[in-house]
Amino acid sequence: MLNVAVLFGGRSGEHEVSLISAASIVRNLDAQRYRVLLIGIDKTGRWHLQPEALLRSVRNEGASLSIDTAEHGTPEHRTAEHGTAEQPSRLVLIQPGAGLRLAGTEETLPVDVVFPVLHGTFGEDGTIQGALEIAGLPYVGAGVPGSAIGMDKEIAKRVWQAAGLPVTPYMVLRRSDFDTLEDRALVDCRRVATERFGFPLFVKPARAGSSVGISCVESGDELFNAVRTAFRFDNKLLLEPAVPGQEIECSVVGNSVPTAYPPGEVIPSHRFYDYDAKYVDPDGARLEIPALLTAAESAEVQRIAAEAHRAVGADGMSRVDFLVHNTKRTIYINEINTIPGFTSISMFPRMCEAAGLAYPRLLDTLIELALNRYREEQELSFDYAALDD
């Protein structure tokens, strides 16, 4: 049996999505092969070991995941109710070089591999991955640089451009470029955006997700509000021309030699694939697998997706999203998600499944890839003094 710690919840705006993704993963992890430890991260960022009962109810009764924070107590704040032998602390701490342990105890949790099921900020952006590196634990998915590059839509595009891959045209706006939002810089930006891209155009935070803070702008007059909205979520924004056409997604699995599966397509019923279309409106989007592309186009999407995954260093898994122009048929990479949605109806597992990789086998593969990468990294030397010998 392999001990798998599933990390879920998290500090991001995608906390609730993570609960659903993680519940699906728990149900699909082969109970014959894995002993699952559930660690919920609350919205303040604390890690809580969840009771066994939650695991059973999620597995057997299809219950949803939640985070039980009631049982924790920090060593300084121990009372009769907290951290006693009868009711031990459930707060999980990182031990540098030695895994995870419960606060106030010397007990190291039995963890062979961690499966972070955390979307967005503080989960998909390299921060949790850094913590797991410090703990010395193998984990599923991209490492620190792959996660951080994948999260930043500007840096990812620069990396892809350097690799000769096609990306949606863009310009970057930084908060520091403006004294106030209404000053000359915004006027300049409006002129440049109008001349370069025309309308409609998209304004988006560089490092967010779930379409939060994104607007599709029809005229220069709307630009100010869109910029102000996006600056609520990040200090760096991207402006892009709206690409009229198809939204294509492609699942990629593997480390340095990844496999890209045949793409699927998202057909939003809204003006674009906004937050409501993703999570609120049950008819917000139709998902088509396979995508409505020619065989040659699908093959090209797969080729680019695998290259895009490699270029950012997205180990394990990623979903690479594309925009395909409806008349010119140009294929642009839109973005990469290094911890894609994992609910049973999410595109990532469904596209793998359509290609013959069933959800439980996909999880086996991801865990194996995590252990392989860890083993390879263990062989590296960090002891430069040894070079003198």
Ligand SMILES: Nc1ncnc2c1ncn2[C@@H]1O[C@H](COP(=O)(O)OP(=O)(O)O)[C@@H](O)[C@H]1O
């Ligand atoms: N340049 C663009 N052209 C057309 N649609 C876009 C463009 N950029 C974003 N969109 C729309 O906005 C949605 C969210 O944008 P995206 O860049 O994928 O950010 P997120 O990380 O929030 O998913 C996309 O799924 C698509 O519907």
Ligand SMILES: [Mg+2]
């Ligand atoms: Mg997206």
